[in-house]
Amino acid sequence: MSHARKRQWVNPEDLPEPEPKTDLHPKNVMLWVWWDFEGIIYWELLRPNTTIDSKLHCQQLQNLKLLIQANRSERRKVRLLHDNAKPQTLKFTRQKLKELGWEVLLHPPYSPDLAPSDYHLFRFLRDHLVKKQFDDEAQLK
Structure with missing residues (x-):
């Protein structure tokens, strides 16, 4: 019995109103973000069930390079924090x-x-997205 049902008042001969279950497993989307101390440089929403492989990673690195050249042209050197x-x-x-x-x-x-990113980017995203719900990918973009 759910907590919502516990709070319903019904006569002994009546059944409680059925409570529809919310979607137990909402659709997840993977977001790749590339950022520096000035903010987000490049982001991409990956399609569901996309395999993250070296080809995709290299493609994103190339996209990132083009955006750095266009938007951060004063940068002479790029340092990339990478996990293994x-x-x-x-x-x-x-x-x-x-x-x-x-x-x-x-x-x-x-x-x-x-x-x-655990301190800066994730906190920024969490604060920005708090109490927001997106019904489809178009809204998310």
């Missing part, structure tokens, strides 16, 4: 980063040490 999870450590990804000339600051995968 699979797509980021594959040979193709390492080659792409070398081609771009970016310095990679490693962060251990599944480390108990918090990355800066």
Whole structure:
């Protein structure tokens, strides 16, 4: 019995009003965000069931490079904080980063040490999205 049903007053011979269940498993969307101390540079919503592989990762790195050149042209050097999870450590990804000339600051995968995004980006997103609900992907964008 749900808490909502406990609060219903009914006569002994009556049944309580049925309470429709909310969607138990709302649709999740994966958001990839690339950011610096000035704010978000590039973001992308991945399609459901998208496999994150080295090809996708390299494509996003190329998109990021173009946006940095367009919007952060004063930047001479790019330092990328990366964990050592699979797509980021594959040979193709390492080659792409070398081609771009970016310095990679490693962060251990599944480390108990918090990355800066745990303090800054996630707090910003949480505060921005609090009590917001999106019915479809178009609203989310």
